[in-house]
Amino acid sequence: MLGGRSKRAGDGRRLTVGGVKLPQVVIVGAGFGGITAAKALGGAPLDVTIVDQHNFHTFSPLLYQVATAGLASDDIAPSVRGIVQPDPNVEARMATVHAIDFERREVQVDNGPSIPYDWLVLAAGAVSSDFGIPGVSEHAIPLKTMADATRIRSRVLRRFEAANANPALVDQGALTFVVAGGGPTGVELCGALAELIEKVLAKDFKHLDVNRAQVVLVEMTDVLLGTFSPRSQAEALRDLRQRGVDVRLGVAIQAVEMSAVHLADNTTIPTTTTIWTAGVKANPMADWLGLEQTERGEIVVLPDLTVPGRPEVFVIGDLAAAKDRHGKPLPQLAPVAMQGGRHVARSIKRRERGQSTRPFRYINKGTMATIGRRAAVAELPFRIRFGGTLGWLSWLGLHLVFLIGFRNRVVVLVNWAWNYVKWDRGNRVILTDDTD
């Protein structure tokens, strides 16, 4: 174990113990996979650098609450330096990785010299995918990053301000919010938007006919929450409709324009706010690294999560085409990334001890989605299923447990309690200068 004897040598970056340089591990990405790997390597006789383009970790399962004013961005975005501060051998770097020289074993960043590595962990996640549908990238807002969430919040609030100033805009769709994609993110966002409008904005905007506001969820398949059981799917549909969400199933979005969305059934929805949750693809890093990719763009990995022919390079999380023991691709979920992070940390330590690596085995502990106040579905192994209030309480508890940092947990808990008791959403601030 690494103790107080370790220190950073010469250039201030290399860690040494007793004058000997430690093997260097570079982790690209401080998301669920990268942070878990870094923490699992804390205290090991390794010199670890975790690089991210942001100085914070994004707890993406709660992004929709930032987008709907229930939480502030800081509440779900602990600083990366703060997370690794207790680990003397782990250093955080804020930088964008733009190339990797696999022969020289160096990671090239935008704001300083290359970072050499002995072991490399690629954990750069995924980005939103528009599937080539016209107008999506220009006119729809994805919900993938913190910037997206604050932009959605500002856009929704700005539309209410605009309609309040000029009610004629309501006929042009100013208060119509179209959400594309009926997966967990789309369902959670629609439920929260509907509650924000009905319970909070209706009181904020005293002279506006807020009843004319609409949340429309468009899903191209015939069900919501495609990976859940039919019972949970039906429950989600019922709960969303009860909250006034206009759910349109079995219809695809054909094009998005500045002031309308066109559907495949030849209907047009006038709107100036389309939110895209319909799909993600692996980080484009997978393209420029020149490594073998799947059709979905993820990097092909061996069962131990290393890149074929490069045993010193690991790929985890949404960027990796990892499979289960039956050869089925693993889903792009936080627990897959976290378990992958722990696995590669163990593998690096094993290899440093001269032992071989083991295959990665993902243990599915269940999935959840919340629809709104006292409405959620939770599906656990052995066909255990909760809905309604019990599902909602499990959802709340689990998300609190997985949030990183005691302060964040306390702040989120206090916010949730306040929002529950007061029917409030305290973060109704327009922060972006987005004037569209």
Ligand SMILES: Cc1cc2nc3c(=O)[nH]c(=O)nc-3n(C[C@H](O)[C@H](O)[C@H](O)COP(=O)(O)OP(=O)(O)OC[C@H]3O[C@@H](n4cnc5c(N)ncnc54)[C@H](O)[C@@H]3O)c2cc1C
């Ligand atoms: C809105 C939303 C809700 C979700 N809800 C759930 C949920 O409820 N449950 C669940 O299990 N999963 C959920 N997911 C999926 C889950 O967030 C991902 O599966 C998980 O984040 C993948 O972890 P990762 O480490 O692979 O990537 P990420 O957590 O996305 O982290 C990637 C990191 O890499 C950094 N990065 C990218 N490119 C570069 C670069 N060139 N240079 C430097 N840094 C870079 C990024 O800034 C980011 O911090 C949700 C996702 C979204 C978008």
